[in-house]
Amino acid sequence: MGRHIAVLGGGLTGLSAAFHLSRRLPASRVTLIERQKELGGWVRSTRVELPGKGTVLLEGGPRTLRPNAQSVLELIHLLGLESQVITVPKTSPAAKARFLYIPEAYGASIAGLQRIPSDVWGLLRSPLTRILVPAVLQEAVKFNNKPSALRDESVDSFLRRRLGGDFAQIFGSALIHGIYASDSRQIGIRSAFPTMWDAAERGWGSMIRGSFLPSKKGLQQDYDAGDVAQLMSQASVFSFQGGLQSLTDAMEHYLAKQSNVEILRNSAVSEVAPNGPGMEITLSSGSSIRTSSVVSALPTPHLHAVLPTSLRTTKPFSSLLANPTSSVHVVNIVFPGPPSTIHPAGFGYLIPRPPQGYPSSVNEEPGILGTVFDACSVPQQDTNATGKHDYDDAQFTKLTVMVGGPYPLPPLPPHLSSDGSAPLPKYMQNILSQLSKHLSRPLPTPLYWRIKPNHDCIPTVLPGHQERMAELRGALSKEFGDRLQVVGAGVGGVSVGDCVEAGRRAALGPGLD
Numbered sequence: 001m002g003r004h005i006a007v008l009g010g011g012l013t014g015l016s017a018a019f020h021l022s023r024r025l026p027a028s029r030v031t032l033i034e035r036q037k038e039l040g041g042w043v044r045s046t047r048v049e050l051p052g053k054g055t056v057l058l059e060g061g062p063r064t065l066r067p068n069a070q071s072v073l074e075l076i077h078l079l080g081l082e083s084q085v086i087t088v089p090k091t092s093p094a095a096k097a098r099f100l101y102i103p104e105a106y107g108a109s110i111a112g113l114q115r116i117p118s119d120v121w122g123l124l125r126s127p128l129t130r131i132l133v134p135a136v137l138q139e140a141v142k143f144n145n146k147p148s149a150l151r152d153e154s155v156d157s158f159l160r161r162r163l164g165g166d167f168a169q170i171f172g173s174a175l176i177h178g179i180y181a182s183d184s185r186q187i188g189i190r191s192a193f194p195t196m197w198d199a200a201e202r203g204w205g206s207m208i209r210g211s212f213l214p215s216k217k218g219l220q221q222d223y224d225a226g227d228v229a230q231l232m233s234q235a236s237v238f239s240f241q242g243g244l245q246s247l248t249d250a251m252e253h254y255l256a257k258q259s260n261v262e263i264l265r266n267s268a269v270s271e272v273a274p275n276g277p278g279m280e281i282t283l284s285s286g287s288s289i290r291t292s293s294v295v296s297a298l299p300t301p302h303l304h305a306v307l308p309t310s311l312r313t314t315k316p317f318s319s320l321l322a323n324p325t326s327s328v329h330v331v332n333i334v335f336p337g338p339p340s341t342i343h344p345a346g347f348g349y350l351i352p353r354p355p356q357g358y359p360s361s362v363n364e365e366p367g368i369l370g371t372v373f374d375a376c377s378v379p380q381q382d383t384n385a386t387g388k389h390d391y392d393d394a395q396f397t398k399l400t401v402m403v404g405g406p407y408p409l410p411p412l413p414p415h416l417s418s419d420g421s422a423p424l425p426k427y428m429q430n431i432l433s434q435l436s437k438h439l440s441r442p443l444p445t446p447l448y449w450r451i452k453p454n455h456d457c458i459p460t461v462l463p464g465h466q467e468r469m470a471e472l473r474g475a476l477s478k479e480f481g482d483r484l485q486v487v488g489a490g491v492g493g494v495s496v497g498d499c500v501e502a503g504r505r506a507a508l509g510p511g512l513d
């Protein structure tokens with residue numbers, strides 16, 4: 001055997017790194033180390049039986065993928081998952097009809113569930129038009145209002161400068177709830193939406209002017225995606241028959257069959273340090289492993305905690321602690337009756353931050369960030385006793401309410417699902433009453449509900465992140481040469497596609513040839 005590479009963390013990024021390393025370097029040993037029993041990180045798809053009605057597939061983390069993530073399309077091809085893919089067509093309501101729920105405090109003229117206009121007819125009818133149209137028209141002619149020394153800023157501050165305060169507060173905050181489950185006043189624009197920042201740089205301050213000018217093309221990579229891109233040609237988003245966990249399970253099964261791969265579960269790392277020409281990893285069990293190099297896909301605070309003490313306090317390494325994280329309660333609910341009796345046809349809705357700001361303590365009203373109408377996107381994942389999945393005639397309706405992020409989260413109720421006969425906890429009662437208000441209709445008693453707490457699941461990537469990470473890369477290379485690569489949502493992008501891509505790049509990384 002040649003080199004021995006340890007991959008720390010068995011979430012999406014770690015699995016992708018181990019998968020690509022084992023394929024690319026068949027003569028090397030790969031050890032994947034995960035502190036939990038299960039691999040896959042936040043991806044968790046569970047099938048639940050609804051007695052007499054069928055089964056529903058519930059997602060506890062990410063739920064759909066975008067077809068532009070080439071590294072994911074490649075994985076599907078390499079793992080032979082094509083036949084399990086379910087696409088949501090670009091023409092479906094889930095792709096075309098997106099909503100905002102505007103709280104009453106924003107004013108009676110726009111309050112309530114509002115469809116985001118997607119065509120001229122929508123623009124003519126929507127109360128949101130009075131915010132959208134002036135914002136866009138002004139942006140195109142507004143002078144460059146970026147302070148010359150500014151190198152990054154929050155999404156809120158960027159949108160406020162370019163598209164005005166109402167746009168930033170309503171659209172910007174809602175969008176950041178849906179991606180980062182965080183406050184748009186905290187997330188850095190250059191990490192969250194680099195294309196917007198770059199377009200404004202090209203367009204003398206204006207994104208719209210910049211969008212008409214040619215942009216610099218990044219390095220084009222080759223992906224071995226077979227016919228998967230063709231399969232996705234009409235898709236807005238997609239998933240798998242068995243949910244997103246099909247992807248992580250398939251990587252895990254592939255790795256388990258490789259003779260050059262070892263998977264260590266229930267194995268927390270307690271120290272990572274250089275040792276001679278290689279690295280030494282100490283596990284909390286006390287055992288240690290010597291490897292040629294390490295790919296860390298750990299959450300950045302975890303990596304910080306296991307680095308040598310002499311490094312932890314020095315500046316580029318302390319930036320591993322710079323970003324806070326968001327926690328989200330993912331609340332899956334299944335109602336009896338077809339979706340048409342519960343919600344409008346569409347993707348779901350996001351809720352902007354309250355105009356008066358987020359509450360500082362838990363109150364009766366749960367901090368709902370948005371709701372996904374799952375029944376409209378991939379209903380084929382569910383087995384329905386009648387075989388009917390349509391908006392008007394399915395037997396049940398599945399949706400997911402997302403709670404938390406910048407809102408304080410209450411302690412969890414004693415039971416986290418409706419299994420058993422315990423009465424509905426107050427927390428669930430409050431969520432259902434808010435949901436009924438958002439959808440402007442009384443709701444039936446759920447057939448099933450479940451709360452999945454996801455603590456510290458998404459990094460809140462603060463302004464200046466890219467510069468901090470560039471400094472960190474420099475310091476890593478100085479201290480470890482090419483023996484330690486750091487990848488994952490905490491250093492790169494946070495989407496599933498970003499994580500898979502980061503793992504793939506780690507396998508192409510420095511010194512691994």
Ligand SMILES: C=Cc1c2[nH]c(c1C)Cc1[nH]c(c(CCC(=O)O)c1C)Cc1[nH]c(c(C)c1CCC(=O)O)Cc1[nH]c(c(C)c1C=C)C2
Pocket residue numbers: 060061062063064065066177178179180181237328330347348349350369370371372402454457458494495496497
């Ligand atoms: C646990 C809740 C999560 C929230 N955001 C994410 C998770 C895991 C991560 C995330 N969500 C989206 C992106 C953008 C990139 C992408 O892959 O599309 C990321 C990194 C977008 C998104 N948000 C929701 C869905 C269904 C999607 C993807 C598909 C699409 O845009 O059509 C729903 C949603 N997620 C969160 C909230 C509050 C929310 C509400 C409707 C938080």
